[in-house]
Amino acid sequence: GIQVEQSPPDLILQEGANSTLRCNFSDSVNNLQWFHQNPWGQLINLFYIPSGTKQNGRLSATTVATERYSLLYISSSQTTDSGVYFCAVESGGTSYGKLTFGQGTILTVHP
Amino acid sequence: NAGVTQTPKFRVLKTGQSMTLLCAQDMNHEYMYWYRQDPGMGLRLIHYSVGEGTTAKGEVPDGYNVSRLKKQNFLLGLESAAPSQTSVYFCASSWVTYEQYFGPGTRLTVT
Numbered sequence: 362g363i364q365v366e367q368s369p370p371d372l373i374l375q376e377g378a379n380s381t382l383r384c385n386f387s388d389s390v391n392n393l394q395w396f397h398q399n400p401w402g403q404l405i406n407l408f409y410i411p412s413g414t415k416q417n418g419r420l421s422a423t424t425v426a427t428e429r430y431s432l433l434y435i436s437s438s439q440t441t442d443s444g445v446y447f448c449a450v451e452s453g454g455t456s457y458g459k460l461t462f463g464q465g466t467i468l469t470v471h472p
Numbered sequence: 473n474a475g476v477t478q479t480p481k482f483r484v485l486k487t488g489q490s491m492t493l494l495c496a497q498d499m500n501h502e503y504m505y506w507y508r509q510d511p512g513m514g515l516r517l518i519h520y521s522v523g524e525g526t527t528a529k530g531e532v533p534d535g536y537n538v539s540r541l542k543k544q545n546f547l548l549g550l551e552s553a554a555p556s557q558t559s560v561y562f563c564a565s566s567w568v569t570y571e572q573y574f575g576p577g578t579r580l581t582v583t
Contacts, residue, residue: 457522457569458566464514
């Protein structure tokens, strides 16, 4: 099956700093999503982005499908950004939303 | 709009006992999914459904059964629980293959 690698595994920031999280995948994808899991365990969908660039407030994401990677940018980080960020993908000809998740990047933002 | 809800939130079972986890969504989504999350790992897909009356196997289906008798509900059953099924279980739904929305999770311990 498809392999999903996220880097870095851990990231510690001071409030106000910017960061870039990376997701590499081993095959072509027809679906790619970024999620944030907060410290209470709730999973929030950040982006559906199989290709191209999207922005939502301080967060933006870019997927370069031909080079098999996606980037999540967090600007002016806040303590509420802490948690685990997951990239999830689906490959294959037919899309059913069968996502394969990466191991995640643990982000800690200190005040 | 409650989104995706899961019942129960916590459960402790003895080995060999059975139980059913209920997932409900009020967004009129066609697709629904069950995932499990183990410590330090991303989520893994157990089963999914692309519409009322349909179910299909995901990455780790063994030991679980599912049913989707109504569009808004997706049930996950454990017929004979094993300690290896100790995990946090998440349900998700989506309008076809776009953004997946997750429930709050069910923490299951099998002793």
